[in-house]
Amino acid sequence: MDNVPLEGKRIADSRVVLNMLMNPEHANALGNVHGGVIMKLVDEAGGLAAMRHSRSPVVTVAIDSMTFEEPIFVGNLVTLTAELTYTGRTSMEVCVRVEAEDPLTGSRVHTNTAHLVYVAIDRQGRPRPVPPLLVETPEERLRFQQAQERQRVRKERHRREQGLSRSGDDLPEEG
């Protein structure tokens, strides 16, 4: 089945929009929303978009650094928008944009954007091919190229880290 060429899919075909009200159980000791709560939601939204694109189970293989530019407060409505930016043979990059709205005032802030990579897997947990992403507009093509470059950098970093851990250079010194 994996040898049959897969039909391309558009970004809009797998876009995911998740809305979630931030409640007291999402707060940290300061009373703001815990960064880890948002990270989990980002991964869930990204994973859903990747599943929709591939119609397959997926695993998260890489999460780029996340910078929170604005705090999110209890009572805010958080909206996560996840869109595919790139597909390789078995991998997919998803961009997740997070916004927080104060429902009382209507004020809305962009809190962070994250890029994550997922791999579609078969029943044995091995990578399986995904449909190519159809990029239609100049903006989508540019985002695809930028994602391709990020993926090149990630793979390069992964190779370097593997080399380091094989040589034991990443371990703390004993004593």
Ligand SMILES: CC(C)(COP(=O)(O)OP(=O)(O)OC[C@H]1O[C@@H](n2cnc3c(N)ncnc32)[C@H](O)[C@@H]1OP(=O)(O)O)[C@@H](O)C(=O)NCCC(=O)NCCS
């Ligand atoms: C994801 C996984 C199946 C990949 O297996 P693998 O043997 O490394 O497979 P490959 O080397 O063929 O890589 C598969 C794809 O992942 C990509 N990939 C692998 N490591 C990567 C990394 N560090 N960053 C970005 N992409 C990576 C490869 O480029 C390849 O993409 P392509 O087919 O589009 O070219 C395997 O590493 C795994 O199961 N990881 C654990 C995932 C998981 O449990 N996540 C949740 C963590 S809590």
